[in-house]
Amino acid sequence: MHFQKLTGLCLLAFASVSLADAVPEDRYLWGADRMGKMIRRATSTSKTSSASKATSTSAAVKAAIVSSSSSSALSKASSTTVVSVSSSTPVSSASSVSSSSSTSLVADAACTNGPNSRQCWSNGYSIKTDFDLKHPTTGNTKYYTLEITNTTCNPDGQKDLECYLINNSMPGPTITADWGDMIQVTVKNSLQNNGTSLHWHGIRQLGSVGADGVGGITECPIAPGQSRVYTFQATQFGTSWYHSHYSSQYGMGVVGQIVINGPASSNYDIDLGTLPMTDFYYDLANNVNEITLHNLQANAPPPPGDNILVNGKGKNNITGTITGSYSQMRLTKGKKHRLRLINTSVDNALWVKLDGHSFTVMSADFIPIKPITGQNWLLLAVGQRYDVVFTANQTPGNYFFRAEAATDCFSGNKKGGRALFTYEGQTVTEPTDSNEQPAGNGCTELNTVPYWTQAVDQTQYNAQVKTLSTGVAPGLTTNGQNFALWHLDTTAMMVNWDKPTLQYVFEGNTSYPDPYAVIEIPNEGQWTYWLIQMGQQNPPLPHPIHLHGHDFFVLGSGAGVFDSSTAVLNFANPPRRDTSILPGLGWLLIAFPANNPGAWLMHCHIAWHISEGLGVQFIEAKNAISMPDQATFNSQCDSWRSYSKNMAWPQIDSGL
Numbered sequence: 001m002h003f004q005k006l007t008g009l010c011l012l013a014f015a016s017v018s019l020a021d022a023v024p025e026d027r028y029l030w031g032a033d034r035m036g037k038m039i040r041r042a043t044s045t046s047k048t049s050s051a052s053k054a055t056s057t058s059a060a061v062k063a064a065i066v067s068s069s070s071s072s073a074l075s076k077a078s079s080t081t082v083v084s085v086s087s088s089t090p091v092s093s094a095s096s097v098s099s100s101s102s103t104s105l106v107a108d109a110a111c112t113n114g115p116n117s118r119q120c121w122s123n124g125y126s127i128k129t130d131f132d133l134k135h136p137t138t139g140n141t142k143y144y145t146l147e148i149t150n151t152t153c154n155p156d157g158q159k160d161l162e163c164y165l166i167n168n169s170m171p172g173p174t175i176t177a178d179w180g181d182m183i184q185v186t187v188k189n190s191l192q193n194n195g196t197s198l199h200w201h202g203i204r205q206l207g208s209v210g211a212d213g214v215g216g217i218t219e220c221p222i223a224p225g226q227s228r229v230y231t232f233q234a235t236q237f238g239t240s241w242y243h244s245h246y247s248s249q250y251g252m253g254v255v256g257q258i259v260i261n262g263p264a265s266s267n268y269d270i271d272l273g274t275l276p277m278t279d280f281y282y283d284l285a286n287n288v289n290e291i292t293l294h295n296l297q298a299n300a301p302p303p304p305g306d307n308i309l310v311n312g313k314g315k316n317n318i319t320g321t322i323t324g325s326y327s328q329m330r331l332t333k334g335k336k337h338r339l340r341l342i343n344t345s346v347d348n349a350l351w352v353k354l355d356g357h358s359f360t361v362m363s364a365d366f367i368p369i370k371p372i373t374g375q376n377w378l379l380l381a382v383g384q385r386y387d388v389v390f391t392a393n394q395t396p397g398n399y400f401f402r403a404e405a406a407t408d409c410f411s412g413n414k415k416g417g418r419a420l421f422t423y424e425g426q427t428v429t430e431p432t433d434s435n436e437q438p439a440g441n442g443c444t445e446l447n448t449v450p451y452w453t454q455a456v457d458q459t460q461y462n463a464q465v466k467t468l469s470t471g472v473a474p475g476l477t478t479n480g481q482n483f484a485l486w487h488l489d490t491t492a493m494m495v496n497w498d499k500p501t502l503q504y505v506f507e508g509n510t511s512y513p514d515p516y517a518v519i520e521i522p523n524e525g526q527w528t529y530w531l532i533q534m535g536q537q538n539p540p541l542p543h544p545i546h547l548h549g550h551d552f553f554v555l556g557s558g559a560g561v562f563d564s565s566t567a568v569l570n571f572a573n574p575p576r577r578d579t580s581i582l583p584g585l586g587w588l589l590i591a592f593p594a595n596n597p598g599a600w601l602m603h604c605h606i607a608w609h610i611s612e613g614l615g616v617q618f619i620e621a622k623n624a625i626s627m628p629d630q631a632t633f634n635s636q637c638d639s640w641r642s643y644s645k646n647m648a649w650p651q652i653d654s655g656l
């Protein structure tokens with residue numbers, strides 16, 4: 001296959017040079033054209049060539065794509081592999097609510113939130129509220145200021161590394177708010193040589209697409225020395241994270257946690273807060289990114305991480321001296337504890353476990369679920385979150401929390417992560433480490449059931465799937481209605497930081513460049529269906545697919561090429577979340593209602609992959625978008641463009 005052919009070339013080119021030092025002139029984007037050749041683009045180092053870079057990519061991408069001839073309704077989208085057009089059936093009422101509650105204790109008639117009534121919230125809002133339709137508005141605003149600086153870090157004591165940190169902390173500060181609050185974050189970019197922007201992962205940004213924080217789509221990046229203010233409402237509740245969305249920059253440390261207090265589907269006494277975990281590399285993120293791009297050409301895996309940090313901490317021994325420390329948590333005997341697990345990796349999926357204690361999982365991403373008890377090892381793909389509850393019912397002492405790279409997801413790390421959980425009244429000491437490894441399950445995501453039931457319209461699906469090309473050849477994709485097929489390996493996305501998608505919307509310009517990978521969803525109030533199919537000639541890597549602006553319903557996923565006659569799908573009460581695993585060489589079928597006008601990115605959350613272009617964006621109801629203030633938007637872009645004219649480091653990847 002083509003990967004093997006290219007292997008020779010790459011080995012020849014790199015046999016004796018350090019990849020980090022010898023960055024070649026050619027860059028590659030993820031994907032193959034119909035003939036199985038890698039999509040390739042040339043780069044140059046001068047900024048003024050960014051337009052021509054875009055043009056050459058455009059040509060390469062275009063060549064790799066068979067435009068859909070059958071869709072007359074779509075102008076620009078016909079040059080991508082995907083189609084989404086209105087149909088006449090409206091979204092079925094999204095208001096159905098589960099009648100089966102898993103927690104029945106109610107504290108009082110007013111349903112006040114408390115340890116035995118976590119499903120309650122306030123003023124008629126509870127775990128049963130369909131937050132797509134209704135959410136509280138508290139009238140309160142939580143203000144934060146975050147400053148990103150270029151500094152050094154040494155989280156496991158082995159070596160000083162160049163890091164970009166938020167308020168000098170690793171990970172960055174936790175943003176905490178109540179359900180229904182406004183959140184206003186002022187972000188100052190104090191890096192000398194990188195733009196930045198912050199994305200609030202999983203936040204729906206209902207009516208506030210301008211605060212989604214994606215350079216090249218919803219804003220121009222924040223230029224060095226500049227600040228901007230992000231304002232949005234917490235319309236959902238639970239646990240999430242924020243990170244920069246500027247090439248692979250978040251791998252340098254630009255991440256932090258988000259906690260939105262609200263109801264929960266499981267009771268607990270103590271909220272332990274967040275436990276973010278990440279893979280960690282001793283090399284700079286942009287170097288690892290480069291190496292990964294070249295490994296991809298050789299069908300080789302990315303370099304393994306050097307460590308896994310739990311809450312920004314870890315230990316290691318590569319220097320021959322054990323250094324570092326583990327993050328610590330305190331447990332209260334007999335109490336139920338809530339723990340918010342977040343995978344902020346750039347590459348590694350993680351298996352996690354707390355020795356001696358089994359987890360009850362009660363929410364997945366921002367979606368409360370029917371509690372799933374008895375979980376020992378739990379799998380988190382990049383970007384995914386699980387809130388779990390467990391009872392401190394063991395002999396008081398010290399227990400290891402383990403985070404191990406999921407080799408069954410093709411994740412690799414030289415070392416596992418640990419944290420220490422110690423019962424109150426006990427001395428903190430490290431217990432004997434069993435070094436237990438996860439059994440693995442083939443990278444299968446936990447099958448979650450949302451707490452309240454919402455069915456996805458099957459009538460439209462049935463009518464439309466028939467007209468979807470069954471062969472699913474690369475690049476071929478339309479039924480002319482609101483069914484979209486994203487053939488992962490034939491759409492290589494790249495945006496121009498100087499001209500974000502929202503600027504096209506401001507200007508009423510629909511000539512989106514092909515590498516913007518735009519899919520228009522013209523009308524609101526429709527279900528849209530998305531089949532994401534991996535080409536069979538790709539490396540068999542699973543990809544965690546993340547959507548901005550919406551949660552989605554996971555109708556099904558499977559190995560190989562999607563076949564509508566045999567696919568086992570769930571329309572009645574499918575899992576709902578914002579990040580889900582596309583199985584290696586397989587397919588993922590998702591649906592969501594068009595109910596939030598904006599420009600929204602959908603992408604693989606493995607930082608290297610979106611860097612290589614594994615993404616699409618859709619523009620939903622462009623005439624109904626609640627746009628950001630135009631003067632503010634323009635002034636940020638003006639600052640950015642005057643910086644980017646002479647910036648030291650050119651854009652070398654998708655920019656996302």
Ligand SMILES: *[C@@H]1O[C@H](CO)[C@@H](O)[C@H](O)[C@H]1NC(C)=O
Binds near residue numbers: 144167
């Ligand atoms: C972050 O640092 C800035 C000063 O650079 C400070 O004003 C702000 O309060 C800090 N934010 C947090 C959440 O600590």
Ligand SMILES: *[C@@H]1O[C@H](CO)[C@@H](O)[C@H](O)[C@H]1NC(C)=O
Binds near residue numbers: 150151191192193194
């Ligand atoms: C960080 O500082 C180093 C050393 O001064 C410099 O070479 C590098 O360009 C800076 N990076 C950013 C993103 O500002």
Ligand SMILES: *[C@@H]1O[C@H](CO)[C@@H](O)[C@H](O)[C@H]1NC(C)=O
Binds near residue numbers: 246286
């Ligand atoms: C960010 O700055 C570093 C130098 O510190 C540079 O290597 C990298 O290319 C820059 N990234 C972008 C996207 O400008």
Ligand SMILES: *[C@@H]1O[C@H](CO)[C@@H](O)[C@H](O)[C@H]1NC(C)=O
Binds near residue numbers: 317319321
């Ligand atoms: C740490 O590394 C040194 C040198 O490689 C080795 O001798 C020692 O056994 C290691 N210690 C542990 C606890 O792994």
Ligand SMILES: *[C@@H]1O[C@H](CO)[C@@H](O)[C@H](O)[C@H]1NC(C)=O
Binds near residue numbers: 349350381383411
């Ligand atoms: C984080 O996500 C990555 C990529 O999907 C995965 O390899 C890793 O195992 C996850 N980590 C955890 C702790 O779940």
Ligand SMILES: *[C@@H]1O[C@H](CO)[C@@H](O)[C@H](O)[C@H]1NC(C)=O
Binds near residue numbers: 507509
């Ligand atoms: C629309 O955008 C394209 C691509 O950026 C640009 O070439 C063209 O001049 C724009 N058209 C108008 C009318 O501004």
Ligand SMILES: [Cu+2]
Binds near residue numbers: 604610
């Ligand atoms: Cu991926």
